[in-house]
Structures are given as structure tokens and as C-alpha cells.
Amino acid sequence: MTLIDDRAPASVARTIAGISNGELSGSTCAPELTEGPWAFDLGMPGYGPGASQGDLLPAGSAAQGELPERYRRASGEELSSWIASAKASLGSRVAVMGHFYQRDEVVQYADFVGDSFQLARAARELPDAEAIVFCGVHFMAETADILTGPSQAVILPNLAAGCSMADMADIDSVEECWAELEARFGTSPDESGRVPVTPVTYMNSSAALKAFCGEHGGIVCTSSNASTVLEWAFERGQRVLFFPDQHLGRNTAKAMGVPLSTMPLWNPAKAGGGLSGEALDASRVILWNGFCSVHKRFTVSQISAARAAHPGVRVIVHPECPMEVVDAADSAGSTDYIVKAIAAAPAGSVFAIGTEINLVQRLAADYPQHEIFCLDSVVCPCSTMYRIHPAYLAWVLEELVAGRVVNQISVPSRVAAGARVALERMLAARPDTTMAA
Numbered sequence: 109m110t111l112i113d114d115r116a117p118a119s120v121a122r123t124i125a126g127i128s129n130g131e132l133s134g135s136t137c138a139p140e141l142t143e144g145p146w147a148f149d150l151g152m153p154g155y156g157p158g159a160s161q162g163d164l165l166p167a168g169s170a171a172q173g174e175l176p177e178r179y180r181r182a183s184g185e186e187l188s189s190w191i192a193s194a195k196a197s198l199g200s201r202v203a204v205m206g207h208f209y210q211r212d213e214v215v216q217y218a219d220f221v222g223d224s225f226q227l228a229r230a231a232r233e234l235p236d237a238e239a240i241v242f243c244g245v246h247f248m249a250e251t252a253d254i255l256t257g258p259s260q261a262v263i264l265p266n267l268a269a270g271c272s273m274a275d276m277a278d279i280d281s282v283e284e285c286w287a288e289l290e291a292r293f294g295t296s297p298d299e300s301g302r303v304p305v306t307p308v309t310y311m312n313s314s315a316a317l318k319a320f321c322g323e324h325g326g327i328v329c330t331s332s333n334a335s336t337v338l339e340w341a342f343e344r345g346q347r348v349l350f351f352p353d354q355h356l357g358r359n360t361a362k363a364m365g366v367p368l369s370t371m372p373l374w375n376p377a378k379a380g381g382g383l384s385g386e387a388l389d390a391s392r393v394i395l396w397n398g399f400c401s402v403h404k405r406f407t408v409s410q411i412s413a414a415r416a417a418h419p420g421v422r423v424i425v426h427p428e429c430p431m432e433v434v435d436a437a438d439s440a441g442s443t444d445y446i447v448k449a450i451a452a453a454p455a456g457s458v459f460a461i462g463t464e465i466n467l468v469q470r471l472a473a474d475y476p477q478h479e480i481f482c483l484d485s486v487v488c489p490c491s492t493m494y495r496i497h498p499a500y501l502a503w504v505l506e507e508l509v510a511g512r513v514v515n516q517i518s519v520p521s522r523v524a525a526g527a528r529v530a531l532e533r534m535l536a537a538r539p540d541t542t543m544a545a
């Protein structure tokens with residue numbers, strides 16, 4: 109069964125259908141994405157088809173059980189009616205959150221749409237909501253659980269909706285790295301009171317890594333406050349260990365004037381991170397070897413082609429893109445930055461955007477006074493976020509109506525406490541921070 113014909117009016121789904129039936133060429137997006145996600149939820153060794161298929165899924169990652177047949181067989185109209193009726197029955201007891209990168213067939217049911225941190229904070233402002241259905245990926249649901257009250261259940265409709273970038277830094281590998289850095293640099297502050305290393309984790313990381321930062325004098329950053337957070341970290345540490353996204357770390361530190369020669373890349377698969385003692389001694393920012401499978405697809409040649417075809421085009425990319433792409437763009441910024449830049453532009457502007465395709469195509473529909481297109485015309489969606497399908501949303505909502513909470517994401521209280529410390533440091537570093545990837 110495919111989901112395209114009867115369930116997916118959205119243009120991203122049509123793009124994937126075009127790739128599948130051969131009408132569109134030049135994409136490495138897997139045609140199997142046209143299948144319902146349940147086709148891959150049982151017994152798949154990796155992330156499933158799509159943008160993240162080449163990345164390694166860590167052992168112990170959450171796995172989704174079988175979706176009941178009633179939902180797998182339902183038409184788009186049936187799912188729509190079941191979701192609407194469950195939401196009406198639950199009223200303010202449930203809030204559905206839709207990430208900017210979520211597919212339109214799901215976002216249409218969202219009570220709130222935004223980035224991960226905006227959505228987590230919105231959930232905290234809804235004390236009547238007994239259940240928060242988070243249509244994003246695993247780390248986002250964890251953050252929402254950390255920031256919401258103990259009586260609120262955070263639900264991830266498909267447990268297989270992970271984030272390949274977040275999974276590239278697991279707690280064991282980071283603790284091993286930390287032990288090696290402590291062995292080399294010790295733990296004593298210098299004469300200015302700065303510790304040898306301050307850990308900084310991107311919001312796109314597991315709760316365990318946020319807790320690690322909380323417990324080791326570190327902090328969380330988002331893609332919009334990364335430079336503020338790095339300044340905070342440099343005030344307290346001689347160097348920064350930045351994980352999991354090397355590109356956000358490199359792009360941000362470079363823009364702050366940190367030389368590339370002082371940003372070695374720590375490869376957790378190699379002894380000593382694959383780095384010499386001299387490289388570590390000279391380091392200001394030790395970058396973790398992680399990346400986003402979606403944003404690494406954007407290239408300088410795509411920007412050149414956009415400029416050639418659309419003179420005057422404004423190119424905006426997300427800072428998870430590689431450094432040479434950010435350097436070639438007119439500007440780089442978080443999803444919220446991109447949304448605000450487009451909203452503020454005079455009518456008739458032309459934008460080439462380097463971020464996830466669902467957001468780009470939604471912006472193109474929302475701002476018809478502009479011409480807005482994705483730098484990569486056949487780019488894949490975030491394949492893990494794409495695992496959230498209306499069928500899963502209908503299932504978790506109808507279970508709630510029946511008084512059952514399924515797919516709850518619960519961060520252990522000790523981990524949540526440590527993660528909260530790192531998140532609060534971020535908020536104190538810049539109290540008006542509202543943006544994330």
C-alpha cells in the first residue's frame with residue numbers, strides 16, 4: 109500500500125511519488141518512502157529508507173511495535189475523521205505539536221507549529237493538557253517531557269521517529285571522550301578560573317547528553333543562540349567540546365573569529381578521537397563528528413545554479429549545512445530566522461532556501477507574493493520525522509480517548525534534573541531565546 113494517492117495532498121508526498129514512479133530524477137531519496145512507515149517499523153536494522161539510511165542506528169534505540177491493522181488499512185478520509193473526532197472529544201486535554209519539518213498531512217492537525225524548543229515551551233504553557241502529542245522526533249519529545257509538568261504525558265506517535273544526528277553522539281562515546289580529555293588536561297582551572305573543557309550540546313541531542321552537560325558545567329545551545337552560548341562557554345572554559353553537529357559548531361565558531369586550525373574533529377570511532385596531542389593542545393573548539401543527513405546534501409554548486417537561474421535571488425541556509433555552503437549563501441540561520449526573513453521581505457522577493465523540504469514548500473504556499481524554492485529541487489524530507497504518519501496520530505489519539513496512553517516518552521528524573529540545569533543555563537545566557545532547529 110502506498111500513501112500517496114488517497115492520503116497525501118501535500119507537495120512533498122507528490123515529489124516522493126514522482127521519484128518513485130521515475131517522473132523525477134537526480135535524487136538519492138529512497139522511493140520506498142512512498143510506503144506507509146509501518147512497512148519498516150518491524151525488523152528494520154537501520155533508520156529505514158530515505159535521507160538517513162546510511163547512518164548507523166545505535167543499539168537500544170526506541171523501536172515501534174506493530175500499528176493495528178485498522179489504521180494501516182484506513183483511507184485518508186477515515187483517518188481525518190477519526191483524528192478530528194478524537195481531538196474534539198479530548199478538547200483541551202490534548203495538544204498536538206507539529207515541528208516545522210513535519211509533513212503537511214500531519215501538520216494540518218497541529219495545534220502549534222514551530223521548532224523543537226518553541227513547541228516544548230508552548231507545551232509548558234498548557235497546564236490543562238494532560239497529553240502532549242509531539243509530531244517531531246525522539247529528542248524533541250524528551251525535551252518536552254523535561255520542560256512539562258509531572259502530570260503531563262508526552263507522546264511520540266511513532267517511536268521509530270529518531271534523529272540520525274542526535275544518535276551520532278551517544279552518552280558512552282561522550283563519556284569516553286571526556287575521560288580522555290580529563291586525562292590530558294586535568295580538571296584544575298587556570299589562573300583566570302577557566303576550566304580546561306566546557307561541554308556544549310546542541311538541542312538536537314539525547315536527554316542523557318543534556319544531563320551530561322548539566323553535570324559537567326556545560327550548557328545546551330540552539331541554532332539561533334549558538335554564538336551566545338559559545339561566548340558563555342569561553343568565559344568559563346579554555347576550550348569547548350561541541351556535540352553532536354560539527355557544522356553548527358564550526359560555522360558558529362568561525363563566524364566568531366575562531367581559527368579553523370583550532371577546531372579539530374573528534375572521531376569517536378577512532379582511538380583518541382583520531383587526534384594528535386598537539387591538535388588537542390591547540391584546540392579552542394573540539395567538534396564532534398556528527399552531522400544532519402538532510403542538511404549535508406546542500407552544495408555550493410546548487411547555490412551557483414540558483415544564482416545563475418535567478419539573478420538577485422537571496423540564498424538562506426540553515427547552519428547545519430557544511431561550512432562552504434554557509435559561506436556561499438547570503439545568510440544562514442535557524443528555522444525561525446528563515447521564517448522571519450521571508451515574512452519581512454518586500455513582495456516579489458526570490459528566495460532559495462537550504463533546509464528541510466517540508467518547511468520550504470509550506471513557506472512557498474504561505475507567501476505566494478514571493479518566489480520561494482528549495483536549493484535542491486528533489487531533496488528528500490527528514491526521513492525519520494517522516495515516520496510520523498496520520499495513521500499513528502489517529503492511533504495515539506483514539507487510545508487517549510479510550511483512557512490509554514501509548515508511546516509515552518519519559519525521561520528518568522535524575523537525567524531530567526541534569527538536563528534542566530543545562531537548559532536553564534542556556535535561558536540565563538540569553539533569556540529571550542526562543543529558537544531551535
Ligand code: SF4
Nearest residue numbers: 271272273400402490
Ligand atoms: S532534519 Fe536532521 S537534525 Fe533535524 S530531525 Fe531530521 S535528521 Fe535530525
